[in-house]
Amino acid sequence: MPESTFLDSTELVLNMGPQHPSTHGVLRVILKLDGEKVNGTECVIGYLHRGVEKIGENRTYQQFAPYVDRMDYVAAVSNGLGYCLAVEKLLNIEAPPRAQVTRVILTELNRIASHLLWLGTHALDIGAITPVFYCFREREEILKIYENYCGARLTTHAFRIGGLQYELYDGFEEQTKAFCDMFLPKVDEYEELLTNNRIWVGRLKGVGILTGEECKEYGVTGPVLRAAGVKWDLRKAQPYSGYEQYDFEIPTGENGDTYDRYMVRMQEMRQSVRIIRQAVDKIPSGPIMGKVPKVIKPPVGEVYVSIEAPKGELGYFVVSDNSTQPYRLRVRPPSFINLQALDRMVRGGLVADVVAIVGTLDIVLGEVDR
Amino acid sequence: MGKLFRKIFLVDLFQGLWVTFRNQNPKYIYTEQYPAERPKVAERYRGAPRLNINPENGETLCIGCNLCALACPEGLIVVTTERNEKTRRKELTTFTYDTSRCMFCGLCEDACPVDALELTQDFELASYTREGAIWDRQMLEEGPKPTRYRC
């Protein structure tokens, strides 16, 4: 921070975090304040840095798969899917159809789980206590499906390179369908609590506006981009894992403010239910694991594969030098890139809005720092 | 007029309370009475490791092939074997498993060719010392023995 800011008598420098409940992890934001107004921010990250990319260079391809779950631990299944797709592309193989449909169901469930956690904590930041309990209750149902399927709730390690390790358990279809039936009325209930709530609207409408052009400049993706009216979803733009077979819409907003981002995510949960319902009805039979050699040694080359994670575009860049370990592995985390826009969104706003904006970006610090 | 009616009879308040009471249905209660009642975890749960023994003669199923140690990303399994001169076969001597570094990914379990190593449904792995988290062969065969509380 430049020296001169301290000499300006009206400017106050305030540290928000790293131990602040509404930074959703350990993020430190240095706020430059003029009274209640925010004149600028600076993010300090790295408190959760574990060197995941470097670990990737020192593990075999299969061994690295559990580590990707620990980046965005709220959406571990999506992380696993991105990594598996990247290595599969490097090996030039494809997962069998049964595995692909199962992957779609599990990642869409994961999108709902991630959005539910976001909704609960975001509402908590704004001051609505009730939704967090309801959201976690429904999230629990999803975690139960994961626990039954692969034996873990959060860091699932559900997918393997080339397909799946575990066969679907008995009653998976019924449990998933029951969840879908139960969940849609619950989304309406959250909307009943929040959408027309005067405090909610007052705190969110017109706060943290980010236009479509600005989103593109910063490289912001995911619901934040869609709330600004840009219809961009990788599931439609470059379908992977058979997403082209499903019928769903891309919800978009208009103003690109915090309220629109809330509405987009609520709609996305409904669309996810729609995809899950279509997918559950047509799980094909057949093998779940493709023909993958026991020792994975991809040919020399590099790939970049990106998927639409709940928070935005999640990309994996893998370079192979024909050994059992990646030569270089780079992750494009959506949270990290979306966090860049924080300064732009906060500048000129009020201190209380910072909390709302950090919440609406839906960052996970495990992914920002890696 | 309608507005006044809503104000006098606290309609909005009752609407709000109706949401609250609707969610008091015992079907929606998820709180687990943990030490008193153990949660039932899924069949495939990946918890405490166990080294299976042959139930008939009490001998270990492990053939000491070291595949689990090679599969583990953390390298936390150490297997030592000794060659038995009489039968000319490798025999397991020690097996250590550092649960404090384990991330329960299940790769070791998948690698085992004879299903000797297994992640079980036990989930109480806490220990008072760091050394207590490193499990030896005996501990792995017997499994953890957590205190059972009754309330």
Ligand code: SF4
């Ligand atoms: S579960 Fe994973 S981390 Fe733990 S010992 Fe097995 S392979 Fe290693």
Ligand code: SF4
């Ligand atoms: S893989 Fe199985 S048989 Fe081989 S050393 Fe490990 S536990 Fe023993």
